[in-house]
Amino acid sequence: MSRALTGLSRRIAVVAAILVLTGGAASADSFGAIAFSQSTGKFGYSFDHPSRASAETRAMAECTARSRGCKVGIWFKNACGSVATGVNGWGSAWAPSRQQAEQSAIRNCSQHTGGCRTLAWSCTN
Numbered sequence: 001m002s003r004a005l006t007g008l009s010r011r012i013a014v015v016a017a018i019l020v021l022t023g024g025a026a027s028a029d030s031f032g033a034i035a036f037s038q039s040t041g042k043f044g045y046s047f048d049h050p051s052r053a054s055a056e057t058r059a060m061a062e063c064t065a066r067s068r069g070c071k072v073g074i075w076f077k078n079a080c081g082s083v084a085t086g087v088n089g090w091g092s093a094w095a096p097s098r099q100q101a102e103q104s105a106i107r108n109c110s111q112h113t114g115g116c117r118t119l120a121w122s123c124t125n
Contacts, residue, residue, distance in 0.1 A: 030124035031055040033075040034083045035063040038090055042067035043083065045122040052077070074105075080123035089113035098123055 033055040036043035044062025049055035056072050063070035073083040076094035082105035083092045091108030095101040102118045109116035 029077050031075065031077050032079075032081055032122045032124050033059040033072055034081050034092070034120050034122055035059040035070045035072045036083055036085075036090075036119055037063060037067040037069040037071075038085065039069050040067040041085065041119065042070070043120040044070070045120055047122045047124050076101075076122075076124070078124055080121060082121040083119045084109040084116045085119045086110070086113035086116035090119075091116065 028050065031049045031052050031054070032045065032047035034043060034045045035056070042063060044059045044066065046055045046058035049058060052075050056075055059072060060070055073090065074081040074092035074094055079094045079096055080098045080101040081092065081094045082101040083090060084102070084105040086109050089109060089112035091105050091110070091112065093101050093104030093108055095104055098121055102121055106116045106118065
């Protein structure tokens with residue numbers, strides 16, 4: 001076997017080992033967002049978009065199709081997001097799981113107002 005072939009074989013083995021250890025090619029980031037209207041309680045959401053901008057655009061489009069006064073309450077990457085609303089305010093959060101995102105959003109909302117509950121949540125895959 002020639003030295004060139006041996007070096008090439010080693011490089012191929014290293015690349016193969018990296019792919020096995022990392023589970024293949026690196027997966028792309030996935031974005032989501034939640035937009036809502038505080039005055040009407042209507043919302044729109046998105047998940048699994050290739051960019052923050054496209055996730056926010058989709059969430060806003062869904063919300064504005066249902067209501068006026070929409071704004072993006074949260075955006076997230078490779079995670080879950082949640083928006084909670086209360087009597088006179090709102091809160092949002094992102095976290096690794098739906099449950100954590102909802103709990104944090106309610107906790108954040110409760111710092112500003114009472115009667116907070118989850119309005120919407122969404123997760124990337």
